[in-house]
Amino acid sequence: MPKTYELDLGDYWRIVKRRKVIVLGTFFIITAAIWIHTSRIPPTYKAAASVKVDKPRTAGTTDPTFDVWEGTDFFEAQMEVISTSGVAHEAASALGLIKEGMTEKEVGAIIEPFQGVIPSKRGNTNILDISVTTNDSKQAAMIVNAVAKGYQIWSLKDHNEQAKQVREYVWDLLKENEEKLRLKEVEVREFKEKNPIGASLGTFQSQVVDMEIKLSNLLEKYTDRHPEVTELRGQIENLKVRLAKFPELEMQFNKLTGELQSLNSIYGGLKQKYEDAKIAEAQTVSGITILDVASPPDSPIAPDLQKNVTIGAVISLILGILLAFVKENVDTSISTIEEVEDFLQVPILGVIPEMVHFTPPEKKWEWRNWLKFLPFKAFQRSGGSDITAIEEVRKLIMLSGEEHQFSSLEAYKTLRTNVNFAVAQKKGQILEITSAGAREGKSLTALNLSLTLAQNGQKTCLVSGDLRRETVSRILGVNKEPGLVEILTKDIPWSDVIRKTTDLLVGELPPDRILQTMGIDNFYLLTSGRLPPNPAELLSLDKMRTLLTELRQNFDFVIIDTPPVLPVSDASVLGPQVDGVILVYQVGRTARGALKRAKVQMASTGANVLGVVLNNIKAAEMKMAPTYYYYKEYYGPDEQLVRERHRKKSQGKSWWEKIFSRTA
Template sequence: MTTIKYELNLYDYIRILKRRKFVFFAGIISGLLFSLIYTNLQTPVYQAYAVVKIEPALIIPGVATEMLGWDMLHAVNTEVKVINSAIIAERTAKKLGLITENTPKDLASSIISSIQSKIQAERIADSNLVKIIATSSNKYEVAKLANTTAEVYIEKGVDDRIRRAKELREFIEKQLIDAEQNLRIAEEKLRKFAEETKTTGVGGQLAIELLSLQAKRDELLKIYTEKHPDVVLINQKIKFIEEQLAKLPKEEIEYARLTREVKLNEELYTLLAKRYKEAQISEADRVQPATIVTYAKEPTSPIRPNRVTNLSLGGFIGFILGIIFAFIVEHLDTSIATIEEVETYLGLPVVGVIPHIEEKTKRSHKFLFWEIKDEVATIKNKLVIYHSPKSPYVETYHTLRTNIKFSQEHIETRGIVLFTSAGVGEGKTLTSVNFALSAALAGVKTVYIEFDLRRPSVHRWFGVNRIPGITDYILGRKAYDEVIHTTTDFLLGGLEVDRIISTPGLENFVFIACGNIPPNPVDLLSSAKTFNVLNELKEKYDLVVIDTPPVLLFADALILSKYATYVILVYRVGRIARGALKRAKDMLTSIKANLVGVVLNDIRAEEMEPRYGYYYAYKYYTKEK
């Protein structure tokens, strides 16, 4: 078996898609239908969101904020986690009335988990704005859920702030009491020591001055290093005072120590007293650490499923599947689609390409819900006599006749042209009739013999009787003049008068029907009588055209091909498998039939390749007015 190998180009792919357009569009439609069904089966999901503005400085009141070095980034990120927590979900459920104190624990836990799964808080960029997103299949609850969560979070923030302020106040209050006691003890010690020792107080003054210098140095070190001139100067002063203190008597040194202790306790007490007042103010202040910037609104449409996106995706997937399926079907198709394939696979030239003709006749009969087309009316539309003599459709048959005539080195002046095909439905009969008619219109004296004894149909096209015919003439039952049909018979048979008048050359055409069908057609065709009749007709006419049954079904064509000058194999693209076509060709060549080539029938212009671009004209020119 010969393997067809040739390089596919872009047009080949386009041609395949055109040939398999039904498969291609079926893939697209399937993708769209699947996505539409999938979209309609999905539960709509709605979404709404509220935006809150968080004030990190108000989250932890008073001194704690400064002591912890709280920064906005950490604070906002922490609050996002708080909003997503189960605590907020529980408070939200309670505020919405979904759970109460009497709700069973398992049910309450399930409701809280459900709310927690529906709420998602996220920070907006690098700001202190947080978006609280509620997602649910209930479009009427999402906005309420988002707003309630925001309100609950703010309420919790206020409660937490008050609680922290209270805890801070209580802590500072306890420290303030201790500091007051320590100050009194230190003052009492200093007083008693002064009374007992009668010191001058110089040590105390130096101690106070030393504390002041040390405090200044600490402030400078926050800005400068140890080597800075100001720091160096203060260190020198501190060293000098320390040396002065060292030279004082023991009593003065102790007095200086006690003085420093009193001073330190005073400063601590003053600081705690200030913080205590601030804590009291914070505890009384119910300022909100967050505010709602944007309230959630009831959504007008679901976020999922996205009908446009799903249909677009379904259409795209269908488009891809359509291409894949089209190429799969093309790959599985064992027929031959192009001239190049036919010539390569069969080793025979393509002697003719017959274009597809759109049906103009609309005669039909309705039967119940079905419309049955009139076969004869449909065929008549495709006969060359119903087309302009100068139309490309008619010219294709003239080209076919020329190609056949010059296919051999020795040109026969008179000849028998036999048309056959591998299987049924290839269009061999119509091709052979048009071939004979076109020759007659060109002035060639032509006789057409309906030798398809298995399925005769041409006599109906011309409106003449099947009997008598060629079989009756071969068997001697009828004379030659009794079996031939001419223009007069066609006129009586229903062929329009104006069509006959407007078709010059039709008088050169003679038709012989099949006649009575014998019990065994093979015996009749193999007889010497058939051979003699064909030779007789060959002498009377310039051209004898024979229509025969398919080669693979009956032996008739093989028998008659021995008498034929030229044998033509008609093939309708995509009709049968390439193996069957090859088998038909091999059967004809095995009996030494003069198989001159193949006729591609019913070819659509879009199925042809650019290298055979002249066939494209058919699609344009055959649209006759």
């Protein structure tokens, strides 16, 4: 059962270093974008003024009938008023911005900035703050001060207008009441004239008694028909009738006099209110008091470049790290030696570190060296051409005369030792070097392993078995024809087509590198020959088995470079015919599932999978075994030594030679 590993701080740091391009790219791109965006935002200034608002009572009265703010939220209404076009018009007029003859559209454009103010109430006080934000500090102060003044003017005009309306209303009531009073006075006068009710009830009653006594005296002298008796009786009857009507007339009179008094009272009150309204209409003091006048702000409130960039940098760094972990999580490649061994159940035979060729100072200005900074991997690999790519690969061959990182050479020596132990140091061993996918470095690994074995005194033959995309002959600079294909199809003896040291000397590699390499005479090369249309069929021929048998008898090691396992079947065809298969795996290029399928596929054909070579490993990419670090620490990359050698070489040159050597 595969082991599970808990990540420690070192693992997290390794992931960040491994994905540093994502982390740094995200950090610099987002931070730069925020810096550029913030720098291009116009500065915003804020200015504020404050006013005290006294709640008015129209027309100078305390009568709630005339309190226009009764039952309303006064300060909410005032904050709405401050942002209206009326106040904005007064503010613009106070600055002399509105001229006669302007159209409504022109006036609207002028007062628009003044309507952009933001009023707010200060706590539970009657103070309102008026603020505005603009891109000009002087304009901001000018706008809020003008609005405060315009609000004061508008409030006074509004108060006077209300007072005028109240005065006119009271005047109409006064005239109406005056007419009613006149008519009531006439009615009372006429009633009094028609109904003399000035005497009291007792006076009428005494008159009746006196007249009845007088009637009794007359009856003693005269008869009932006597004229005096008859007249007196009529007067008594008339007086009694009037006496019976007296209470009703008195009530009517009292009602009329009461109505007259009420009208007189209302008339007097209205007359007083009218005088008060006239005084209020003439008032020149507003209920708005300007407390604080705004001054142009010295610094903008936005944008805050330092704050935005700092926040952006922190967020982008966090985002970059998160993206790195997301990338690591979705990356299906294998990142530790233990994972490879547990996942494939085969050992790690070698760990080949990343081999970076040192560029001398005089060549740093060559155009091809700048191509590596391009984001297109094709140009990075090839330097702009296929020929340049081959030249770069040749610098990584384990030959003398080229200054390498010594850790790479020692890594191949370790691989050589592990291979010898894997095959029990038997002679005549045939090994197949392959990989799960393309571009994992199998051909270079096969070549360097062959050279390292040869330098160890072991007679080694490298067979270019990739009959689809031959690479080894191009790297070594020799003609690929005739080769393996010609042996299998034309019955040419292998001894006639195999390449020796003399063939390499006439190739494209520098002869001094070949001659200075110890044990190079133990290295032999069998190229692919002309690429056939049916590679797998050729490799499955009996002639191929016969060839391998003959090579086994003549060499200590036969290293076969084959195509990748998964795309084609060539490697699977050769698997059962060889003594062992070595899988080359480049971390980060191939998914773990593909590597597993390659191993299973080779094993299913009966091939003996000896192990895996981890190729082109960066220190930040894998949690390596201590051995790798010992090589790196002990042998270096001895780049300082290389620089020193180049410095000494250039000391003997004149200044013009140094200049032309840079451009050569």
